[in-house]
Amino acid sequence: MREIEFDVVVKAVRDMIMHCGTDLPQDTYDALEQAMEDEKSPVSKEVIRQLLENANIAKDEKRPLCQDTGLAVFFVNVGEEVRINGGLLRDAINQGTEQGYTDGFLRASTCEPFSRLNLKDTVGYNLPAIIHFDIVKGDKIDIEYAAKGGGSENVSRARVFPPAAGKDGIVNYVKEVISDAGGNPCPPITVGVGIGGTFEKAVISSKHALFRDLETTNPDPEMAELEERMLTEINNLGIGAMGMGGTKTALAVHIEANPCHIASLPVSVNVQCHSSRHTHITI
């Protein structure tokens, strides 16, 4: 059994949060550069130019890319041959989150649902983090992280269709969600689509789909084709960067599909803004 010190996890999480707050991941930066080249609308082109300039300023001056530094969302794969020495893994991730948001001068956006007040104060205490655990083979811990902003989360939706809805039903639903969202989720967006499983499995899959690097496609050719079809149809909506009208509404569509009940076809659409701040580390 391999042992990992509690503080090692805390430091690793802190560092990844601070890095993601100010440094746009290369895959996202590259996708925005490509989008600027492809975009037909001069207004949207200028918006994307500002986004790239913003990314350069944020990186050079270590300023947060966006004031919405998100809720901290983690997918954690824990090897069955590893244990944390000195505390619980969940506590280490939460402690690292608090340190990262505090030391990085990132906004704590977590609040109580009705009083709307932060659970402690407004600097740093962005807790509790949203953590999804899984147990895997091996003696390592893999931590995937994304900062998830509110504007794009607010337009996300899920629905359980009858099986007869099929691919066309799902494509139309995704289009409807993105069309209704317009400029609100800060396009050009990434669209995570969870298909199948149960209701909550579809939702979690749609979230996890947003953690994939933007240039990747689903390894299943059928799903890759569906991703391409959805991307084309979304870009045909004409929403453009920040809703100003244009040809690049989405940078990527990522599908995660699961087997489901014979009676059901669950679908979830989770949207990430143009500032797709995501990374992962293996300890």
Next chain:
Amino acid sequence: MATYSLTTPLTSEDTKQLKAGDTVLLNGTIFTARDAAHSRLVALIEEGKELPFDLEGSVIYFVGPTPPKPGDPIGSAGPTTSYRMDSFSPTMLKNGSKGMIGKGGRSQEVKDACVAYDGIYFGATGGAGALLGKQIKSAEVIAYPELGPEAVRKITVEDFPVTVVNDTEGNDLYQMGREQYEVKN
């Protein structure tokens, strides 16, 4: 599509010349308010009480900035999604405010209020918080400090870049832009 440089407070003369799609570089004092602050401000108006700042000609920025680093007036400060302020904005405009800065579409009631009271809804680039934060030269919390990032701040901006989304004639850049680039199957 023209480019203007305007200094707050804005007058009807300032706002009526602007058309959806125009670029404006804003200068002067603007006030920040988001969901919770709007709820309180509109309650004060309805109760006939004094507001923490003069609404006449004011521009309201929908933003909840990150905490400033030592030596900076403010942290990153891009716009938040505006529709959440839709139920409050007509009251603000009716009582003298002339401009709003945010991102995303507004309700018909807000667009109608822009026409009725010579108001403008400006769009700033969402997610460009580092870039926009640099155009803010000073910041001071003037009300509701307990709301943290949602407190009302008086900020001074220089050449703060915004685009006219809803003008005083009822035009909507989001609708116009989308109609132009939508590919119908």
